[in-house]
Amino acid sequence: MADLTRVLAAGSRTVAPAALPARFAVAAAAAGLLDVGYATYDAPFGSLVLGATTTGLVRVAFDPLDAVLLDLSARLSPRLLAAPARLDGVRRELDEYFAGTRSSFEVAIDLTLARTPFQKSVLAAADAIPYGQVRSYSDVTRSTGRPAAVRAVGSALGANPVCIVVPCHRVLRSDGTVSGYAGGPERKEFLLRLEAGSAAQK
Amino acid sequence: MGVLLPPFQMFFDEHRDDVYRFVRALVGPADADDVFQETFLSALRSYPSLTDASALRAWVFTIARRKAIDEYRAGARRAVPTEEVPEVVAPQHIDPDEQLWDDVRRLPAKQRAALVHRFVHDLSYQEIGALLDCTAEAARRSVHEGIKKLRATWQT
Numbered sequence: 001m002a003d004l005t006r007v008l009a010a011g012s013r014t015v016a017p018a019a020l021p022a023r024f025a026v027a028a029a030a031a032g033l034l035d036v037g038y039a040t041y042d043a044p045f046g047s048l049v050l051g052a053t054t055t056g057l058v059r060v061a062f063d064p065l066d067a068v069l070l071d072l073s074a075r076l077s078p079r080l081l082a083a084p085a086r087l088d089g090v091r092r093e094l095d096e097y098f099a100g101t102r103s104s105f106e107v108a109i110d111l112t113l114a115r116t117p118f119q120k121s122v123l124a125a126a127d128a129i130p131y132g133q134v135r136s137y138s139d140v141t142r143s144t145g146r147p148a149a150v151r152a153v154g155s156a157l158g159a160n161p162v163c164i165v166v167p168c169h170r171v172l173r174s175d176g177t178v179s180g181y182a183g184g185p186e187r188k189e190f191l192l193r194l195e196a197g198s199a200a201q202k
Numbered sequence: 203m204g205v206l207l208p209p210f211q212m213f214f215d216e217h218r219d220d221v222y223r224f225v226r227a228l229v230g231p232a233d234a235d236d237v238f239q240e241t242f243l244s245a246l247r248s249y250p251s252l253t254d255a256s257a258l259r260a261w262v263f264t265i266a267r268r269k270a271i272d273e274y275r276a277g278a279r280r281a282v283p284t285e286e287v288p289e290v291v292a293p294q295h296i297d298p299d300e301q302l303w304d305d306v307r308r309l310p311a312k313q314r315a316a317l318v319h320r321f322v323h324d325l326s327y328q329e330i331g332a333l334l335d336c337t338a339e340a341a342r343r344s345v346h347e348g349i350k351k352l353r354a355t356w357q358t
Contacts, residue, residue, distance in 0.1 A: 004349070004356050007299050008306070008321035016222035020235060021214070024242055033246045038211075066212075073209035078250055080209040 025083045036076050037083025040065060041091055044098055045187050048164075050087045051080075056108030057090050060163045062183035075113060090165070097164070100198035103131035105165045113161035118144070122156035129170040132199025134192065136174040158182060164191065205255050210246055213258055218242075220259075220323060221266050227318040228270040229277075230307055237273050241266040260333050267315055274311075305352050312336075313348035320345045 028034045041048040049068040051059035061068045073080050089107050096102035114120045125143045129135050141153045160168040163182055169191045173179055181188035221241060226234035244265050306314055312334060319330045330341035
């Protein structure tokens, strides 16, 4: 009896084979059940969390992985899985961007997390700033057609769900100082230096 | 609405080893991967409509048990009797532990599930009863019945 239960209990040492989670994510996507796929990306200044719906890239975040997953799960859908394949395109473009060989992103973007038309228009204005250039918050505010809304523009940019890919880092204070960035001012400066250096070589 | 479910990946990571152990014990190593995947696909399909986030573990075990029974029935259909006698593996090559698991898989479904929950997952009879939708006492009886049958053929 003792031996018999020992053999049964030894079954508890079995673990799911390592290939099963990835195989499951592929099957879930094929079955149309993967609402949000995510992957991490090692940027030169640390890790980014990337998320994509079936529409396109929905999140580029500097925050810790678990915090991002909980947020995406609550705001988009709990059907959320690690799905590196879905993020292959944007990871390749980020590689090129950080190598200084890419000046704009081509991946499809899903702006679902930008809730208001105003925030979408602010992000569109930021997206129109050419690589290697900067604009002030008031420049962006003027282009949205609501000149009194400088503060609202600041918070709309601060809530940019797809940092880097929509280049909110190209918007600075009127005096040119670097301030307010989801990834911290050092990362904003890093991106601006990277773009200034690569733009000068072109 | 208003149920805060963990992101599916977290739920999957928390339960995948237990679910794998469970289905492997129920259907055997050859079919375990497929039943595992069917279980989690089924869970993913109905996940957003769950109204109770407190019983996720019991919920996924229930799905796994159902999928294992489906597989068992499909397997029985596939096993077409043939004229040819299959080659018999020499007795000295049979791992006695694997032999025991084969015996486990021949037990009635409820005894099988109860036994795995008791010894592989180390659950109490109270917890097993909740999972199998019976009383703790009935769960204890299922485990003891199962053990008794295993002991009849088990030799060390």
